[in-house]
Amino acid sequence: MWWDIRFDPEPFENSAIDECLKALRETRIHGGILLGCFRVSEHKVFDWFASRNRLDEANFFRQFFVSPTVAVALPELRTEGLLLDGDGFFGLPEFEWGSSFTLDGEIAEKLVIGGCHMSFPGTPTEAKELGDRFCKAIFGERYTETQVYRSFDRWHEWFSYVEHLTWLLIDKRYRRIWLLCLTDND
Numbered sequence: 001m002w003w004d005i006r007f008d009p010e011p012f013e014n015s016a017i018d019e020c021l022k023a024l025r026e027t028r029i030h031g032g033i034l035l036g037c038f039r040v041s042e043h044k045v046f047d048w049f050a051s052r053n054r055l056d057e058a059n060f061f062r063q064f065f066v067s068p069t070v071a072v073a074l075p076e077l078r079t080e081g082l083l084l085d086g087d088g089f090f091g092l093p094e095f096e097w098g099s100s101f102t103l104d105g106e107i108a109e110k111l112v113i114g115g116c117h118m119s120f121p122g123t124p125t126e127a128k129e130l131g132d133r134f135c136k137a138i139f140g141e142r143y144t145e146t147q148v149y150r151s152f153d154r155w156h157e158w159f160s161y162v163e164h165l166t167w168l169l170i171d172k173r174y175r176r177i178w179l180l181c182l183t184d185n186d
Contacts, residue, residue, distance in 0.1 A: 031184030
């Protein structure tokens with residue numbers, strides 16, 4: 001299956017996404033924010049695993065993160081920067097299940113808490129609205145068609161030692177994978 005599947009970068013322009021990313025960047029002045037969108041080529045086996053939320057069983061995460069097209073689209077996350085684990089293998093992130101129903105709140109929380117030196121200048125309600133508009137721009141109200149994974153691992157040298165968070169959103173209807181990474185340093 002992995003010989004046939006491609007992760008093609010997909011451009012996106014949306015003011016709600018831009019506004020949320022700007023706010024996140026302003027709260028992480030010694031870190032960074034990365035966002036990429038990729039379309040998965042059609043493949044029946046991939047669809048079977050994705051429709052059952054079992055992509056981990058198909059070695060999806062490793063295949064995605066070492067994909068050359070992901071490295072070209074997000075050069076900050078090039079394969080050479082992957083950190084090695086104690087056995088000398090790439091220490092890719094360990095993902096846990098998130099929820100498309102609460103992602104807007106998680107983003108709002110990151111804004112309100114802020115980074116190491118800056119916090120969001122607006123109210124918590126404004127932060128929640130930013131998170132909500134961001135999520136609606138990505139998957140609308142198709143909560144059951146979008147699987148969210150998150151990782152708090154420092155899996156790449158791009159991440160600082162202080163804060164590191166990766167969200168991976170899989171839009172099953174439109175075959176899109178959204179990767180959102182944030183970091184900040186003291």
